[in-house]
Amino acid sequence: MSTTPAFKRLPRAVREQQMLDAAVRVFSRRGFHAASMDEIADDAGISKPMVYAYLGAKEEVFIACLHREGTRLMEAIAAVVDPDLPPDEQLWRGLRAFFGFVGAHRDGWAVLYRQARGEQPFAGQLAQMRTRMVEVVAGMLGRATAAEGREVPATELDVMAYALVGATESLADWLADHPEADPERTATRMMNVAWLGAAELLRGNTWHPSG
Amino acid sequence: MSTTPAFKRLPRAVREQQMLDAAVRVFSRRGFHAASMDEIADDAGISKPMVYAYLGAKEEVFIACLHREGTRLMEAIAAVVDPDLPPDEQLWRGLRAFFGFVGAHRDGWAVLYRQARGEQPFAGQLAQMRTRMVEVVAGMLGRATAAEGREVPATELDVMAYALVGATESLADWLADHPEADPERTATRMMNVAWLGAAELLRGNTWHPSG
Amino acid sequence: MSTTPAFKRLPRAVREQQMLDAAVRVFSRRGFHAASMDEIADDAGISKPMVYAYLGAKEEVFIACLHREGTRLMEAIAAVVDPDLPPDEQLWRGLRAFFGFVGAHRDGWAVLYRQARGEQPFAGQLAQMRTRMVEVVAGMLGRATAAEGREVPATELDVMAYALVGATESLADWLADHPEADPERTATRMMNVAWLGAAELLRGNTWHPSG
Amino acid sequence: MSTTPAFKRLPRAVREQQMLDAAVRVFSRRGFHAASMDEIADDAGISKPMVYAYLGAKEEVFIACLHREGTRLMEAIAAVVDPDLPPDEQLWRGLRAFFGFVGAHRDGWAVLYRQARGEQPFAGQLAQMRTRMVEVVAGMLGRATAAEGREVPATELDVMAYALVGATESLADWLADHPEADPERTATRMMNVAWLGAAELLRGNTWHPSG
DNA sequence: TATGAATGAGCCTTCATTCAT
DNA sequence: AATGAATGAAGGCTCATTCAT
Structure with missing residues (x-):
């Protein structure tokens, strides 16, 4: 007893x-x-x-997993991104947090996410999560353009954000498949591609953290 | 009759x-x-x-689908890319062919590809197809840097290509989910992100086909 | 109720x-x-x-059947055979128990056993069970010869036991196919063939239980 | 042409x-x-x-195989057995022919026969073939007893023949499973068991070809 | 609260067998 | 005479899901 x-x-x-x-x-x-x-x-x-x-049921279990892990990821990113910082700094911090999280939870979010992409039952859930991320990125890009006195249609920002998120996911996959790879370096590479674009990179210019 | x-x-x-x-x-x-x-x-x-x-068996059928559609896509791209063109022109043509194909076969490639990502049995097939694409892109980037008299480690080129392919796939998904979207415009957007990078775009600069 | x-x-x-x-x-x-x-x-x-x-799975179910019925049969035999009895008495008791069991379970062991002989997946199980029986018989024969002060190579005893077991199985089949037949008489017949051999039988001699 | x-x-x-x-x-x-x-x-x-x-149909094909191989075996035996010979000589020749045939066609008759035992569709066919063999053996035993002036009920002879055939089949299986075994020796062993019986064998007596 | 027992439903896969050429 | 094309039918196996205790 x-x-x-x-x-x-x-x-x-x-x-x-x-x-x-x-x-x-x-x-x-x-x-x-x-x-x-x-x-x-x-x-x-x-x-x-x-x-x-x-x-x-099983689908609900999976969604719960997706939700919990996704929320943790978003929180990890939100914790380091400050809207008052310059956009490249924001992007850099976000990417670093993202890849850091994925690298530290190699069996978690990235794998679930990958699963979810293929299955129609999760399309809604997925779209919702992706929307959250796209909104964050698009919001950041929007503030950056506004700060320069310019204005870009929301759709354009969304598509751009979509592409950035896609590239990031792709590198997250790559990271999940390469256990020896370093999350920090991966973040740097992503940052270069995203921020500078191929043209600059081919010219030999690279981006570096300002700090 | x-x-x-x-x-x-x-x-x-x-x-x-x-x-x-x-x-x-x-x-x-x-x-x-x-x-x-x-x-x-x-x-x-x-x-x-x-x-x-x-x-x-079922898996073999799926692989056969993947193979046929993937081959068609690669052929569609190969048909328009000429290694002697300038790199941005190559990239642009490739992207246009890619999104054109995906737009025309919305039920085909994008969905199969999206399926394949989540299922372990197809990891090999998928990796192989992606490798083919990454090699094409990385090869193009390599020739471009060489033309400028510079040299970039193969790994760097691969990761960069990986990110570009990922972004492109992501937009392909987006295209497959938005029946009203225009493949050509999507290609242009992708080209901007890939070639110019966020920094340029935010400055208001955009890329345009030279022709 | x-x-x-x-x-x-x-x-x-x-x-x-x-x-x-x-x-x-x-x-x-x-x-x-x-x-x-x-x-x-x-x-x-x-x-x-x-x-x-x-x-x-199905094969496992069959093996489980074989195992249970085989064990029951072996137990029925073991219960009546006493190693201290004279060899003919042992053989007689064993045969009587054997045919009694088969006669009482006409839908059981003999039929399963017959199935198992033809199917390759059960060769192992079968061989194992037959080995157990052959060992019992060969052991008995060995003790009998030793009691007479003679010695016979193990292989010879095994082959002999094999033949006896085969003859017994054959009669068990016959018994299973002839519902009207009497197990006890069948046991007697088998005993005569096994113990006396054709020569004696043809001479008109027969074996009888000593009790 | x-x-x-x-x-x-x-x-x-x-x-x-x-x-x-x-x-x-x-x-x-x-x-x-x-x-x-x-x-x-x-x-x-x-x-x-x-x-x-x-x-x-498939069953007919199998039956045709069984029939052809069985006939060949019976012919091989019939070719060497002469009803005028003494019974042990007949048995010995028959066994030698039988095991010789089985040994020479290890992939043939014995294997088919083993298959057929388990499958109900072939019960008729099988019974018929076995009957042919039992009749041959029983006939021989009958003539032998008659030659001694004795008479044994047909059923008894049948059962005895059944047991002999069973023992023989069992050793044929054993032979089919032991590629290194010698058919001639196997025939001798079977002859000893069948003709002399266990009692004689245990006493140390063995049977030898008269020639 | 917690679980062993139980099942409806469905899918992949394989053949023996037969047409139409 | 000979065959590629085609199928009806059936069986093994698995799993998400739910009672009854």
């Missing part, structure tokens, strides 16, 4: 996090379809009905 | 193409997992065993 | 035996290939996934 | 034998169920419809 078998009857919030941890691991390891609810439950050390009770 | 000949007992080569057409449609419509061999066979107007006889 | 309790949600051990019972019936009725997992599940009164959950 | 492409338009009888050769090979290699009509046709170097035209 006092040996307290470890990890029993934990509060709901804790259990949910444990399940999500397990789900992220399994989805990353197997992919959405190959992952089974059985394996997730096993990995979490509880029974399947508990997963359903706490997180719902 | 004369234009549309008999429907049955066609030679293998013809049936194979019909099957691939159907498979591309169904995979695009449903996604790889939700697609069923039954639906593919139905859509092709033949019975399931024929699909297995000619194209093999 | 009391003898036959609820029919659903039985503990695993019980359900497993029910499934094995059904599987033995179905395999005997149809043969390994013609038997379907559906029919086994139906016959057991549960759904197919339960069969997979508890017993595994 | 004169290069006569090898092996075309052969007379039916020849083609049939080629098909049966192929069928025996494939059935032996794969077993009845795992063998496919495709593989048989391929192995015979002709198209599948020809197999159906000449030999009929």
